[in-house]
Amino acid sequence: MAERRKFRREGEERRRQDLIEATLDCVAENGIEGATVRAIALRAGVTAGLIRHYFPAKEDLLQAAYATIVERMTAQALASLDGTGKTPAARLGAFVAANLTAPIVDARVFSLWAGFIGRAHADPALSAVHRDGYIGFRDRLEHLIAETFASAGRTADAGRLRRHAIAVNAIIDGLWIEGCMAGDLFETGELAAIGIASVERVLGIDMGGENA
Template identity: 50%
Template sequence: MTESRRKFRREGEAQRQGDLIAAALDLIAEGGPQAATVRAIADRAGVTPGLIRHYFHRKEDLIAAAYSAFAEQMTADHRTMLEGAGPDPLARLSRYVDRALRPPLTDPRQVALWAGFLHLVQSDPEMRAVHRTAYSAFREELRLLIEAAFAAEGRTADAARLRVEATACNALIDGLWLEGLVLSEEFTEAELARLGVAKIGALLDLPLERYLEE
């Protein structure tokens, strides 16, 4: 087999797997994990159920791959938050919190997927491992931002303190994110973001509100 044919096959297989993962995500967002049956996934992707088993030994493997893809996309969305924030560590932390509470991360589809996957995390070790990896990535980004902001203010903190602060800030963001999506009529987009920046600034004793954008 020539190199070009091998490359074409790899790309074709990756596309097929991507289509199956996208179909699973759509079904979970619409009806929860119970809606993502092998038959429903196959129908949505326009393939036979047998093709699913060709790429994934079990349906659970496909669902875990879908959760991993979902988490990776959220991580990528988080990283794009800092584009245009400039070098000021406080401005970067403020922008990170602000953007975490605005679209696309506050798309209602996100909370539907998160809620569906969270149910599985409690009972499936593979899903739990995916969740742990994603959570650790979010918390580490926050930890680095907090450490830099503290340094800019002439403050130092050891690893244990930074871990606690990042955990608390992540929990505050998650809580506002979830409440803002479930009760979207209660908050304007700007209100939720400003609330997050103000409360994390107070939690860390950092003047983050001065960097808020209108």
């Protein structure tokens, strides 16, 4: 039997977040279809009526849950940029590596992402969350690439930076999926090293990655 979450009563926003976390638990274990209002209420230890007080429709709760996953993954990657003393190239390398290591590379995170993605094509709200998350991530990559080029005395117009960001995002996405689905096939740090080396080749820069 699934363990119930402790529903905290510290404030409106905290209560909403507790319901979102209970929803993520249900989606991870039973998929989107299994994340019924009844199952979420049981996991959160509340009534279905209380859920509807915060989220009038199940779709509203699913949208908030997917947005939480997207925002959490991005925040974890951005944390790699904290601190001082890193060159722009090192910052870009750290960002790529962060996206290809735990906690972002994680079977549960992938299960959640795949569940929401599978529903997004038929759900405009989930599709909008995905689109916003993708554009935000791509914009961050563009910024990091532009900084790296500038520090190396290279110039690139907006169109070229956009295409570079799309290519780097594709490298990260592909390796991330492999790491989440079959992490035991790779050595510690291997995917991050491959990702950095691949981005170096695409951009023609040195971030300290493998040269093999």
